[in-house]
Amino acid sequence: xxxxxxxxxxxxxxxxxxxxxxxxxxxxxxxxxxxxxxxxxxxxxxxxxxxxxxxxxxxxxxxxxxxxxxxxxxxxxxxxxxxxxxxxxxxxxxxxxxxxxxxxxxxxxxxxxxxxxxxxxxxxxxxxxxxxxxxxxxxxxxxxxxxxxxxxxxxxxxxxxxxxxxxxxxxxxxxxxxxxxxxxxxxxxx
Amino acid sequence: xxxxxxxxxxxxxxxxxxxxxxxxxxxxxxxxxxxxxxxxxxxxxxxxxxxxxxxxxxxxxxxxxxxxxxxxxxxxxxxxxxxxxxxxxxxxxxxxxxxxxxxxxxxxxxxxxxxxxxxxxxxxxxxxxxxxxxxxxxxxxxxxxxxxxxxxxxxxxxxxxxxxxxxxxxxxxxxxxxxxxxxxxxxxxx
Numbered sequence: 001x002x003x004x005x006x007x008x009x010x011x012x013x014x015x016x017x018x019x020x021x022x023x024x025x026x027x028x029x030x031x032x033x034x035x036x037x038x039x040x041x042x043x044x045x046x047x048x049x050x051x052x053x054x055x056x057x058x059x060x061x062x063x064x065x066x067x068x069x070x071x072x073x074x075x076x077x078x079x080x081x082x083x084x085x086x087x088x089x090x091x092x093x094x095x096x097x098x099x100x101x102x103x104x105x106x107x108x109x110x111x112x113x114x115x116x117x118x119x120x121x122x123x124x125x126x127x128x129x130x131x132x133x134x135x136x137x138x139x140x141x142x143x144x145x146x147x148x149x150x151x152x153x154x155x156x157x158x159x160x161x162x163x164x165x166x167x168x169x170x171x172x173x174x175x176x177x178x179x180x181x182x183x184x185x186x187x188x189x190x
Numbered sequence: 191x192x193x194x195x196x197x198x199x200x201x202x203x204x205x206x207x208x209x210x211x212x213x214x215x216x217x218x219x220x221x222x223x224x225x226x227x228x229x230x231x232x233x234x235x236x237x238x239x240x241x242x243x244x245x246x247x248x249x250x251x252x253x254x255x256x257x258x259x260x261x262x263x264x265x266x267x268x269x270x271x272x273x274x275x276x277x278x279x280x281x282x283x284x285x286x287x288x289x290x291x292x293x294x295x296x297x298x299x300x301x302x303x304x305x306x307x308x309x310x311x312x313x314x315x316x317x318x319x320x321x322x323x324x325x326x327x328x329x330x331x332x333x334x335x336x337x338x339x340x341x342x343x344x345x346x347x348x349x350x351x352x353x354x355x356x357x358x359x360x361x362x363x364x365x366x367x368x369x370x371x372x373x374x375x376x377x378x379x380x
Contacts, residue, residue: 079288079315080270080279089270098269098380117314121307124339125269125380149314150348158340190288190315 013072013086015050028063034110035132035170037065041083042112042178045070052190053144053182054112056083058091058128061106067091073190084111084119088126099127108132112175113140114168117149124162131159133168134175143179145188203262203276205240217253224249224300225322225360227258231273232302232368235260242380243334243372244302246273248281248318251296257281263380274301274309278316289317298322302365303330304358307339314352321349323358324365333369335378 021044028034034057041055052071060066069087073079087109091100100107110132115123123131137148152158156166211234218224224247231245242261250256259277263269277299281290290297300322305313313321327338342348346356 073288077286077288078279078282079317080275080282080312081288085270089268092268092270096267098263098267098271117311118308119311121309121311121339122270124307127269149311150342150345152340152342155340 013076013081013090014068015045015048015070015072015075017044017048017050018068018070022065022068024065026065028057028059028065030063031132031167031170034059034063034108035112035134036174037068038083038110038112038132039134039171039174039178041068041070042175043181045083046178046182046185051075051081052083052146052188053178054083056087056109056111058087058100059108059110061108066100066107067094079190080118082116082119084109084115085122088122088128092126097127099125101127101129106130112178113137114148116146117151120151120155123159123164128164130165131167132170133166134171135179136168136172139172139176139179143176144183146190147188203266203271203280204258205235205238205260205262205265207234207238207240208258208260212255212258214255216255218247218249218255219253221322221357221360224253224298225302225324226364227255228273228300228302228322229324229361229364229368231258231260232365233371235273236368236372236375241265241271242273242336242378243368244273246277246299246301248277248290249298249300251298256290256297257284269380270308272306272309274299274305275312278312278318282316287317289315291317291319296320302368303327304338306336307341310341310345313349313354318354320355321357322360323356324361325369326358326362329362329366329369333366334373336380337378 054071067090069083072081108130244261257280262271296319298320
């Protein structure tokens with residue numbers, strides 16, 4: 001942190017368990033495999049008590065993992081550190097550009113829960129072509145106690161019109177189980 | 191950047207000219223002074239060609255600057271690095287918490303332009319109590335060529351219902367002049 005309030009992270013954003021839990025050499029060919037990784041990340045984050053019950057992963061069109069994210073709001077003391085934002089920041093840093101798909105490839109973001117208002121807006125600008133969602137916002141709110149914030153009424157249509165395909169309710173029950181586990185331990189804080 | 195796609199910023203987020211341009215010891219008592227700083231930040235960012243034509247500043251209820259931000263999308267190669275996000279990240283890091291107003295004080299975010307969909311969502315979670323806006327999104331779109339993204343139809347009401355007071359059209363013409371200057375040089379990229 002510099003004296004002018006700038007971001008100067010020397011804090012590792014991702015928890016240490018990521019390195020031994022995620023197989024970065026694996027090819028995640030289909031939607032099922034991709035959403036399953038996002039949900040596993042959410043579950044691991046709950047099990048390690050390293051943040052809120054949310055996981056996200058970004059894949060290129062070969063199915064390689066570009067970056068992953070988990071909720072790190074409390075450990076990093078940052079309301080920005082939602083799973084999707086952490087994954088997007090990591091992917092942009094890795095690929096060295098602000099729009100992931102400027103290389104002409106297609107990028108998929110898989111998220112264990114429907115993006116909140118912050119992550120929804122971030123997805124619009126990040127160069128993502130496909131969004132995979134497991135739990136719905138109503139699951140996140142009812143099972144884990146989070147507020148998901150205000151979205152455009154036709155939030156899926158707004159993404160589709162910008163070239164971002166949305167699939168939801170993928171392995172929804174698995175994602176709900178993670179949220180319920182977190183909720184049973186007390187639930188939301190941020 | 192670590193091998194797992196984590197954010198590990200060793201890049202200074204704010205441009206070097208911030209240190210000599212912003213008087214961090216000054217008290218910005220009223221709305222006029224606060225929005226004027228946000229607009230000056232936007233203008234300086236255009237003049238220094240250090241990012242897009244947007245500036246933001248966060249003040250505590252004494253009128254002290256907690257953090258400032260300017261658009262840094264291109265220099266940082268990050269779609270997250272909008273002026274408001276940079277300011278929020280800086281303020282949270284400086285105060286050491288994810289919700290700025292948890293100390294019972296009130297925090298104001300002044301932005302040279304109406305927040306886009308990404309910054310709009312981020313403001314909801316950051317512990318901001320008041321949002322000051324100069325230019326409207328239609329100004330940003332028509333004068334500088336940016337897409338501002340999808341917002342809830344009643345975006346101001348949604349913030350007000352969450353305890354975030356909104357004032358807009360503050361020094362709007364000054365902010366429009368900055369956007370027009372940027373537009374005259376070619377306009378939007380991100």
